[in-house]
Amino acid sequence: MPNKRGKPKLRLDHLAVWVEDIDKTAAFLTETVGWKRHPMVVEVSTEDETTGGMKAAFVHGGGLWLELVLSTSPGPGMDILEEVGKGTIVEVNFEAVDTDYQKVLEEMDAKGIQMLSMDGSPLKDGGRIQESVRGDAATAETGQLIAYWPADISCGTTIEVYERRMDDATNLLNIRDEGWANEKPRPHSPRIDRVCILTEDLSKTAAFYTEVMGLKRHPAEFGLDGGATNLGDMQCAFIEANGVWVQLVQPTSAGYVRDLLKEKGDGYAMEVAAEVDDLDAFYDHMAAKGITMVNCDGSPLAPGAKGLTVEPSGDRHHYFPLNESQGMRIMVYERGPRHTSMLHRRDDIWARVS
DSSP states (O other), rough: OOOTTTTTEEEEEEEEEOOSOOOHHHHHIIIOOEEEEEEEEEEEOOOOOTTEEEEEEEEEOSSSEEEEEOOSSSSSHHHHHHHOOOEEEEEEEEEEEEEHHHHHHHHHTTTTTTOOOTTTSBBOGGGEEEEEETTBBGGGGGGGEEOOOOOOTTTTOOOEEEEOOOOTTTTTHHHHHHHHHOOOTTTOOOOEEEEEESSSSSHHHHIIIIIOOOOOOOOOEEEBTTTSSSSOOOEEEEEOOSSSEEEEEEEOSSSHHHHHHHHOTTOOOOEEEEEEEOOOHHHHHHHHTOOOOOOSSSOOTTTTOOOOBBBBBOEEEEEEOTTTTTTTTTEEEEOOOOOHHHHHHHHHHHHHHH
């Protein structure tokens, strides 16, 4: 149903990940990580000047979809892949249901914000691209309406908003979800909790999500101590995005995370974070597959350790080596004690205030 309150309502649905090989990346995410791939394949016409030819497949990570995108012809998509490299989260994709998409465009226009096409040009025809489901000719007739905030407004992150008409049987996401209604997560597979975005200015970036996009910010901020690691200290804020979170991370001391921010730039979507109940058991499960989990920077874990403990929260995590994950940075974590865990505290506070 359309949003009755008058203000656009946005929902984080998926992250777009640029890949060199859809099948190879999907095989890692399904056979190794334990997630599930949707059988649908999306195609974008090679004649679309704002994107160039592309195809895409969806993998469900428990709490969030990952859209694996492969450029198939010269154009902005192929340019992006060459610039950022495989496995990079290039877009954070929000859907606006029914009339909310037009409300977003109208509200941005009222704020003096010029929404853009994928290639950075001013939006035309509502942002329509010729996108279809392979094998379903009817879907090409409606295409898809998408728009982007300028990077200087979104503090560097590529944020897409797209129209989803719930009464349109040819809508790509309606087709996707209708075919997924009875799917259940695999037992003990990680559950995506959040996407982590690096920022130079926590308050400024958070204001974009709240004041421009209209999302809600968690009332608490959380400090993370780099301690004996080379990560450096960090300050974190959370933006609620309908059951999953956008975690904004500002480095506050020298270390690997600050170096990554300098290298990749403000707004870099650093990683997805996925939760498991038993990190040690997950480590052993990966070891049985021939994969040795590592630290955030790719260095080996401490001798005998199966994860890194972050202070003062007590949360533990490890990462897939980037060569195994096809360039995707995926943190797998286990919550620490309830009275100290950043994630427990985040959820407990949110339950009281939301």
